[in-house]
Amino acid sequence: xxxxxxxxxxxxxxxxxxxxxxxxxxxxxxxxxxxxxxxxxxxxxxxxxxxxxxxxxxxxxxxxxxxxxxxxxxxxxxxxxxxxxxxxxxxxxxxxxxxxxxxxxxxxxxxxxxxxxxxxxxxxxxxxxxxxxxxxxxxxxxxxxxxxxxxxxxxxxxxxxxxxxxxxxxxxxxxxxxxxxxxxxxxxxxxxxxxxxxxxxxxxxxxxxxxxxxxxxxxxxxxxxxxxxxxxxxxxxxxxxxxxxxxxxxxxxxxxxxxxxxxxxxxxxxxxxxxxxxxxxxxxxxx
Amino acid sequence: xxxxxxxxxxxxxxxxxxxxxxxxxxxxxxxxxxxxxxxxxxxxxxxxxxxxxxxxxxxxxxxxxxxxxxxxxxxxxxxxxxxxxxxxxxxxxxxxxxxxxxxxxxxxxxxxxxxxxxxxxxxxxxxxxxxxxxxxxxxxxxxxxxxxxxxxxxxxxxxxxxxxxxxxxxxxxxxxxxxxxxxxxxxxxxxxxxxxxxxxxxxxxxxxxxxxxxxxxxxxxxxxxxxxxxxxxxxxxxxxxxxxxxxxxxxxxxxxxxxxxxxxxxxxxxxxxxxxxxxxxxxxxxxxxxxxxxxxxxxxxxxxxxxxxxxxxxxxxxxxxxxxxxxxxxxx
Numbered sequence: 096x097x098x099x100x101x102x103x104x105x106x107x108x109x110x111x112x113x114x115x116x117x118x119x120x121x122x123x124x125x126x127x128x129x130x131x132x133x134x135x136x137x138x139x140x141x142x143x144x145x146x147x148x149x150x151x152x153x154x155x156x157x158x159x160x161x162x163x164x165x166x167x168x169x170x171x172x173x174x175x176x177x178x179x180x181x182x183x184x185x186x187x188x189x190x191x192x193x194x195x196x197x198x199x200x201x202x203x204x205x206x207x208x209x210x211x212x213x214x215x216x217x218x219x220x221x222x223x224x225x226x227x228x229x230x231x232x233x234x235x236x237x238x239x240x241x242x243x244x245x246x247x248x249x250x251x252x253x254x255x256x257x258x259x260x261x262x263x264x265x266x267x268x269x270x271x272x273x274x275x276x277x278x279x280x281x282x283x284x285x286x287x288x289x290x291x292x293x294x295x296x297x298x299x300x301x302x303x304x305x306x307x308x309x310x311x312x313x314x315x316x317x318x319x320x321x322x323x324x325x326x327x328x329x330x331x332x333x334x335x336x337x338x339x340x341x342x343x344x345x346x347x348x349x350x351x352x353x354x355x356x357x358x359x360x361x362x363x364x365x366x367x368x369x370x371x372x373x374x375x376x377x378x379x380x381x382x
Numbered sequence: 383x384x385x386x387x388x389x390x391x392x393x394x395x396x397x398x399x400x401x402x403x404x405x406x407x408x409x410x411x412x413x414x415x416x417x418x419x420x421x422x423x424x425x426x427x428x429x430x431x432x433x434x435x436x437x438x439x440x441x442x443x444x445x446x447x448x449x450x451x452x453x454x455x456x457x458x459x460x461x462x463x464x465x466x467x468x469x470x471x472x473x474x475x476x477x478x479x480x481x482x483x484x485x486x487x488x489x490x491x492x493x494x495x496x497x498x499x500x501x502x503x504x505x506x507x508x509x510x511x512x513x514x515x516x517x518x519x520x521x522x523x524x525x526x527x528x529x530x531x532x533x534x535x536x537x538x539x540x541x542x543x544x545x546x547x548x549x550x551x552x553x554x555x556x557x558x559x560x561x562x563x564x565x566x567x568x569x570x571x572x573x574x575x576x577x578x579x580x581x582x583x584x585x586x587x588x589x590x591x592x593x594x595x596x597x598x599x600x601x602x603x604x605x606x607x608x609x610x611x612x613x614x615x616x617x618x619x620x621x622x623x624x625x626x627x628x629x630x631x632x633x634x635x636x637x638x639x640x641x642x643x644x645x646x647x648x649x650x651x652x653x654x655x656x657x658x659x660x661x662x663x664x665x666x667x668x669x670x671x672x673x674x675x676x677x678x679x680x681x682x683x684x685x686x687x688x689x690x691x692x693x694x695x696x697x698x699x700x701x702x703x704x705x706x707x708x709x710x711x712x713x714x
Contacts, residue, residue: 218602
C-alpha cells in the first residue's frame with residue numbers, strides 16, 4: 096500500500112466524498128466545512144408557498160426554500176417565528192397537533208410529501224426533539240425500537256452498535272447496553288435519541304433545538320457529530336443559538352413572524368446579510 | 383425576647399444565637415413546625431386506625447381462633463347449630479368471584495381506556511369519562527338490583543345453558559344453572575369494577591408525555607404501534623394501580639354479591655353453582671349470631687378478609703416492582 100501513486104490517492108478520496116459510500120466521515124473532516132459537502136450535494140427538499148395554520152391562525156405565510164442534500168441547513172429566528180413549525184412540516188409531525196392545516200407543496204426528491212404514506216415518510220425523514228425523550232427501556236431497546244417496528248429481526252446487535260457508533264456514543268455505553276436509558280446524562284440521552292433516529296437509516300435528519308437543554312461541552316460534541324453525519328445524511332437543524340448556526344451549518348435560513356427573510360450560505364449570512372432585519376437580529380438588536 | 387434580636391447589630395443579624403427554645407419558637411412562628419406536626423398527626427392517624435382495626439378483630443375472635451386454630455382455614459363445614467365453623471367455602475367464593483371478574487374486566491376496561499385516551503375525539507372522551515365516573519359512584523345495592531333483574535335471568539336462560547352445552551365437558555361449566563351463582567356474582571362484580579379500571583387507566587394514559595408519542599411517531603411508528611409499544615408500557619404502573627383498586631373493591635363487595643351469589647356455603651368446581659363470599663356471610667348472619675363462638679367465627683372471617691386483601695395487594699405490588707426492574711427502570 097506504500098507504493099500507491101498520488102493519482103490513486105486522489106481517486107480514493109473522491110470516492111469517500113460520495114454520500115453512499117462514506118460511512119464514516121474521517122477523510123473529509125480535515126477539509127473546510129462547506130467545500131466537500133456542497134460539491135457532492137443535490138436538491139433534497141423543495142418547499143414552495145408553504146402555509147401552516149393552527150385553527151384559524153396562520154403561522155407560516157408562504158415559505159419557499161430549497162434544502163440540499165449532505166449539508167447542514169440551520170433555521171434561526173426569534174421565539175415564535177415558526178421555525179419549529181416549518182421543521183415539523185417536513186416530516187408532517189404537525190399532523191399530531193389538532194386543527195393544524197397545511198397549504199403549499201413540499202417535494203422530497205421530487206415526490207410530494209403531502210401525498211406520501213406518512214409512516215414511510217417518517218422512516219425516511221428522522222427527527223430529534225428539543226428535550227431528550229428516550230423510552231423507559233434499556234439503551235439497546237431504545238435504539239432497536241425503530242428496527243423492530245420495521246420488522247427487522249436479523250443482526251439486531253450489529254445494527255444497534257453501528258447506530259451508536261454513528262452517534263458517537265458507543266464507547267461510553269458499550270458495557271451497559273441493558274441499563275435503563277434514564278441512567279444516562281442529558282447529553283448522552285440526546286445522542287441516544289440521535290442513534291435511535293439513525294437506526295432506521297433516514298435520508299434526512301431533522302433536529303429541533305437539540306442542544307437547548309445541554310451544557311456547552313455536550314453541545315460541542317453534538318455539533319461535531321452533525322459534521323460527521325453530513326456525508327450520509329441531510330441535516331436540518333432549528334436553533335435559537337446563533338453561534339451554533341454559525342459554527343455547525345453550511346446554509347442558514349432566517350425566519351421572522353412566519354416569513355422567510357433570508358436564506359444564504361452561512362458565512363455570508365453572518366458577515367454580509369442582505370436584509371436589514373437579518374442584520375438587526377444577528378447583531379442582537381432584537382430576539 | 384431573645385428571638386427578636388436587633389437586626390442592625392452584628393454581621394449576621396438573622397442568625398444571631400437565640401438558644402434551642404428560641405430556634406423552635408422562631409420556626410413555630412414561620413409555620414414549619416406546626417405544619418410538620420399536623421401532617422405527622424394525620425399520617426399517624428392512618429396507621430393508628432389500621433392497627434386498631436386489626437387489634438379489635440384479633441381480640442374479638444380469640445375464642446374462635448383457640449377453638450379451631452389453623453383448621454378454620456381448611457374445613458368447609460359451616461354449622462351454627464353444632465358450632466362447627468370453617469372458612470374455606472367463603473374464602474373460595476371471595477377469591478373465585480374476584481378472579482373471574484378481573485379476568486373479564488381487565489381486558490375490557492383497559493381496552494376501553496386506550497380507546498378513550500388515544501383514539502376517541504377529545505370531547506367525546508371527556509363526556510364518556512364523566513358518565514363512567516358517575517357509574518363508579520352508583521351504590522352497590524343498585525348493581526345488586528340490576529343483577530337480580532337482568533344478569534340472573536340472562537345467566538339462567540341464555541349464558542348458563544350455552545356454557546353447559548358448549549363447554550360442559552369442563553368441570554368449570556358443569557351442572558344446571560339456577561341463575562343465582564358464582565358466575566352471576568362475578569358478572570355483577572365485573573360491571574361494578576370496569577368503571578374504576580377505565581377511569582384511572584384513561585387518566586394515566588393521558589398523562590403520558592407528548593414527547594414519548596412523538597418519538598415513536600417520528601421513527602415511523604403507526605399510531606397503533608406508538609400506543610401499544612410506547613404509551614401503554616409507559617403507563618403500565620398506573621394501569622396496574624387501577625387494577626388493584628378494582629380488585630380491592632371486588633374482594634370487599636358485600637351487598638351486590640349477597641343478592642346474586644346464592645348464599646350456599648359449599649365449594650363447587652362449577653361456576654354455575656351457587657356459592658358464598660366472606661363479606662356476604664358476615665352481612666347475612668351477623669344479626670342472627672347468638673352464640674359467642676358463632677359471633678367470634680364471623681369476626682375471624684372479617685380478619686381473614688382483611689388478610690386476603692392485604693396479601694393479594696402485597697403480591698401485586700411485588701409483581702410491579704419485579705416487572706419494573708426487568709423493564710429497565712421507571713421514568714423519573
